[in-house]
Amino acid sequence: MNNEDYKAKYAIHEACREGQTTKVETLLSSNSKLAHLRDPDERLPIHWAVSYNHLSIVELLVQVKSFDVDVPDAAGWTPLMMACSRKNGDGEQVAELLLRKGADVNMKNNNGQTALHFVSSHPPALDLARKLIETHKASARVKDRRGHLPLHRAAAVGSVPLLKLLLSSGKSPINATDIDGMTALHHAVSEGHGDAALFLLTQGAEWDKKDHEGHVALELAPDAKTRKYILQAAEREGIDLE
Template identity: 50%
Template sequence: MESEDKYPLHTAAREGRVPVVEGLLKSDPKLSQRKDNDGRYPIHWAASSNNFEIVQLLANQRSFDADVQDGSGWSPLMISASVPESEAVLKLIISKDADTALHFVASKKNLDIARILIENGASTRVRDRRGQYPIHRAAAVGSVPMVTLLLKNRSPLNPTDNEGYTPLHHAIAEGHGDTAVALLKEGADFTLKNSAEELALDLAPDKEVRRYILQGAEREGIEMSG
């Protein structure tokens, strides 16, 4: 019980108790800026419980930061994107200028949420700390539909990350032949080398993957070897 008393706003946000949240914010708005023992702010709990009214109350606080991370590095937007039926809450957080969660959503192959993010202004042309665009993540997990969606929405095709990897490098390194062929079909440059001077095809985990990609490219009229 002690820990509940220590973080009453966190508890109320987690349990969806709107009147309690209202009362606490009225009496002490600074409670919204407190971290609990999990390194979470009340907004993280509100996002995970998918309570629109509570998210709105917290988002309307003057000190609100849409990109604040919890102890595990999750922002409210990332949490909301991983909760079912969260479109209303997602849109609300995005409207508060949250940085795109598109990288995260691309790595989870969540097409529906990716579409919502893009429709609400999330850019496909933003790098993360590793120098990666969302398309790098989509390629690394082998999601052809996600790669296609990102390219349709102005994603670059051949960007290099901090290691010099293009999306094609990531797709081939992870053994995703279908994704590699899809990227090649779109015109991916297979002559680019990474920081270790490796071509994307050099990273194929085995002969089967390599052969699959070469044959797929050939069917598209692309000559990769030679």
């Protein structure tokens, strides 16, 4: 298939990427089955519209007959996962629309990740994370193929509010390990997030737990300044790390 044929066949996918709402509406009016056309990546138009956060186009596509809100692409990503993976957290409106349509919050992609894994990587998405857990019963106890819980991700980005949510409402285990034997505390310390590390310690994180290479979390501090901060802050909380 040459480039021109490709563009013609997948015109609706391109329109969804570019945010061309009127064009999408015209194409659907002439042939509603285009909403179910998969491109070479097994993506439907809905996947592209959600990925690029074009709410008006998503609103059109969810009204198409036989719309499947949980339809996965080749990698197992659902539209909800894509909305939740928006780096600046601006996919909340699209995510809420998909949730109203009955999106399954606990579906896993091919790497075992759920929507909550992606939300937990983006601190601006705190409100969305709360809705997933408290309103839609997303589980914070699901591990992906690398053994990561959403808690590991929140620790790696240093978000104390997300950690609080996952431990309280989400009832996430605090000392669970990934395939490298690393806990959330290991991830927080290794990324230099002293405040997140301190919070985990005050919540019962086991500071002396070793990863598969025999390291306790404090040994993974990226520099002396971070290590000193954690030691002093922990001491003020009555936690002896030495």
